[in-house]
Amino acid sequence: MVSKLALRSHLDQHACDRLMALPHRITELDRTSFIAREGEKAQQSCLLLSGFVYRYKLTGTGARQICSVHVGGDLVDFQNGLLGHSDYNVQPLTAALVALIPCDALVAAAADCAQIARALWTDIAANTSILAEWLLSVGQRNARQRICHLLCELALRQELAGARTAADYTWPMTQEQLGDATGLTSVHVNRTLQALRADGLLHLSSRHLTILNWRRLRDEGDFTAAYLHLPAADRANEAAA
Amino acid sequence: MVSKLALRSHLDQHACDRLMALPHRITELDRTSFIAREGEKAQQSCLLLSGFVYRYKLTGTGARQICSVHVGGDLVDFQNGLLGHSDYNVQPLTAALVALIPCDALVAAAADCAQIARALWTDIAANTSILAEWLLSVGQRNARQRICHLLCELALRQELAGARTAADYTWPMTQEQLGDATGLTSVHVNRTLQALRADGLLHLSSRHLTILNWRRLRDEGDFTAAYLHLPAADRANEAAA
DNA sequence: CGGGGGTTTGAGTGAGCTCAACTATCGTGG
DNA sequence: CCACGATAGTTGAGCTCACTCAAACCCCCG
Numbered sequence: 001m002v003s004k005l006a007l008r009s010h011l012d013q014h015a016c017d018r019l020m021a022l023p024h025r026i027t028e029l030d031r032t033s034f035i036a037r038e039g040e041k042a043q044q045s046c047l048l049l050s051g052f053v054y055r056y057k058l059t060g061t062g063a064r065q066i067c068s069v070h071v072g073g074d075l076v077d078f079q080n081g082l083l084g085h086s087d088y089n090v091q092p093l094t095a096a097l098v099a100l101i102p103c104d105a106l107v108a109a110a111a112d113c114a115q116i117a118r119a120l121w122t123d124i125a126a127n128t129s130i131l132a133e134w135l136l137s138v139g140q141r142n143a144r145q146r147i148c149h150l151l152c153e154l155a156l157r158q159e160l161a162g163a164r165t166a167a168d169y170t171w172p173m174t175q176e177q178l179g180d181a182t183g184l185t186s187v188h189v190n191r192t193l194q195a196l197r198a199d200g201l202l203h204l205s206s207r208h209l210t211i212l213n214w215r216r217l218r219d220e221g222d223f224t225a226a227y228l229h230l231p232a233a234d235r236a237n238e239a240a241a
Numbered sequence: 242m243v244s245k246l247a248l249r250s251h252l253d254q255h256a257c258d259r260l261m262a263l264p265h266r267i268t269e270l271d272r273t274s275f276i277a278r279e280g281e282k283a284q285q286s287c288l289l290l291s292g293f294v295y296r297y298k299l300t301g302t303g304a305r306q307i308c309s310v311h312v313g314g315d316l317v318d319f320q321n322g323l324l325g326h327s328d329y330n331v332q333p334l335t336a337a338l339v340a341l342i343p344c345d346a347l348v349a350a351a352a353d354c355a356q357i358a359r360a361l362w363t364d365i366a367a368n369t370s371i372l373a374e375w376l377l378s379v380g381q382r383n384a385r386q387r388i389c390h391l392l393c394e395l396a397l398r399q400e401l402a403g404a405r406t407a408a409d410y411t412w413p414m415t416q417e418q419l420g421d422a423t424g425l426t427s428v429h430v431n432r433t434l435q436a437l438r439a440d441g442l443l444h445l446s447s448r449h450l451t452i453l454n455w456r457r458l459r460d461e462g463d464f465t466a467a468y469l470h471l472p473a474a475d476r477a478n479e480a481a482a
Numbered sequence: 483c484g485g486g487g488g489t490t491t492g493a494g495t496g497a498g499c500t501c502a503a504c505t506a507t508c509g510t511g512g
Numbered sequence: 513c514c515a516c517g518a519t520a521g522t523t524g525a526g527c528t529c530a531c532t533c534a535a536a537c538c539c540c541c542g
Contacts (some may be wrong), residue, residue: 006340016344039467041274051515055373057373057374057377059377059381059382059463060321060463061463062379063381063382065376065377065380065381067373067377079362079365079366079369080366080372082362082363082366082371083363083367083470084470085467087370087373087374087467087468088373104358107359107362110358111355111358114352117351117352117358118323118348118490121320121323121348121365122323122324123417124320124362124365124366124369125320125321125323125324125365126318126324127369128369128372129320129324129328129363129370129462131372131373132296132298132308132329132372133298133328133536135298135308135372135375135376135379136306136308138376138424139306139421139423139424140300140304140305140306141300141304142529142530143303143529152427156422168263174488174489175390175488175489176418176485176488176489177331180380182379182380183381184530184531185531185532186488186489186530187279187489187490187530187531187532187533188490188529188530189489190489190490191491191530196491205539206488209294221303222300222302223256224246226280226326226328229324229325239519240497270517382496383498384497384498413519415519415521416520416521417520417521425498425499426498426500427498427520428498428499428500428501428519428522428523429497429498431497431521431522431523432498432522432523434521435522447507447508447521483515483540483542484514484542485540485541485542486524486536486539486540486541487538487539487540487541488537488538488539488540489536489537489538489539490535490536490537490538491534491535491536491537491541492533492534492535492536493519493520493533493534494532494533495528495530495531496528496529496530496531496532496535497528497530497531497533498527498528499526499527500526500527500528500532500535501524501525501526502524502525502527502528502530503522503523503524504521504522504524505521505522505523506516506519506521506522507519507520507521508517508518508519508520509513509516509517509518509519510515510516510517511514511516511517511520512513512514512515512516
């Protein structure tokens with residue numbers, strides 16, 4: 001379970017044992033709780049076991065930008081432990097089961113074991129890569145592209161996280177949250193989603209998304225999976241419509 | 242020189258020596274050269290000695306989003322060495338002097354020395370934090386705020402990188418590049434800059450920026466320096482107009 | 483059956499875009 | 513020393529994508 005973290009790089013038995021032995025506290029969280037709060041000290045990392053979690057920042061006037069969405073198996077908020085205080089807020093998007101791990105313990109494990117260090121580094125780098133792609137989306141793509149793109153991304157990430165199929169998955173966000181992730185208003189998200197439905201690309205009802213035409217959704221969203229750095233990315237990207 | 246990298250965390254003599262001993266190749270680059278190219282293997286990190294460097298991504302239709310701008314002392318493009326291939330392009334913004342360091346050597350140094358590992362981690366985390374703030378800007382702030390914000394950011398980062406003063410510094414970007422960094426067109430950047438000049442906030446001519454009213458620029462840009470994780474941030478943020 | 487969060491719809495508005503031309507600046511070579 | 517070309521900045525006019533505000537609707541849950 002804990003070792004799911006390290007999909008992107010090889011870990012031998014010793015490294016896995018070391019990870020499993022990390023001190024941690026498993027907690028169930030509801031949507032109103034905070035995992036981290038901007039400006040506070042962050043001493044714990046959070047490994048997401050099930051459910052969804054998101055990070056967001058606020059402007060001075062209260063506008064919210066969602067900076068990432070995390071699916072099961074993701075290690076959230078590790079970096080901030082290193083910097084002393086958190087830059088952003090982290091909250092569950094849905095009810096979520098998380099394992100809280102002291103950052104110090106992770107750092108110590110990394111110092112002990114080069115494989116763990118590399119795995120953690122790789123994980124951080126992959127998350128940074130996703131962040132850069134989000135910036136590209138928000139900065140350069142139009143509403144329809146942004147939404148298609150995000151839908152594709154979460155499809156693949158959830159599939160890797162253990163969902164049966166990428167084409168049919170749990171949709172964790174409200175339209176307002178989708179807007180805050182893409183830099184759009186919820187009204188405009190709503191209209192754009194309607195257009196996508198009308199064009200037969202997808203079926204989205206509360207908490208559940210079905211992708212009806214993967215190829216078109218991918219093309220319209222200008223989506224290529226490389227930035228996710230998933231081992232299965234190539235295959236998934238070729239998945240039939 | 243090499244050790245400037247580690248401003249954010251403590252390094253003892255041993256760690257510094259270890260860093261200085263890293264294999265590297267110093268090169269002078271002009272604006273047309275590539276430090277990394279999207280999709281290629283990246284085996285080298287790049288420590289920027291002088292000049293400016295930027296990273297950018299392209300959409301399928303060729304729109305460009307600048308993901309970061311780097312000033313002297315920054316370690317650029319380290320993460321991608323870990324992931325195998327680069328997600329983005331890295332080019333000099335101006336003529337630049339860089340030290341190319343093999344990623345493996347950095348990883349090895351980190352494995353040897355916990356202080357180096359922590360310094361590198363911290364550096365990556367700080368860069369990620371900046372990226373998140375850019376996402377916030379592009380997603381939620383208007384043109385004027387985005388530009389003011391970026392001007393403030395580069396002022397502080399350059400000051401820390403050794404410029405005499407934050408209020409008066411080398412401006413490395415064209416208006417088009419500023420547009421690509423903020424998700425605006427160069428035309429709109431131009432008009433917004435004119436408004437800022439007219440309001441007496443700054444003086445910007447080719448390659449040189451003078452901030453005339455730091456406080457207003459900061460307030461209008463909704464800028465707070467915390468996300469930069471600079472030791473001097475608090476002081477700088479309070480600098481007089 | 484009465485909230486309340488989420489979604490949908492309508493109408494009007496505006497920030498920022500597009501396209502296109504023009505100007506300024508500067509380095510280069512004849 | 514000037515003509516030239518290239519790069520960067522400026523201006524104008526018209527347009528559109530996405531926003532704002534506001535009201536309805538839906539549906540789940542207590």
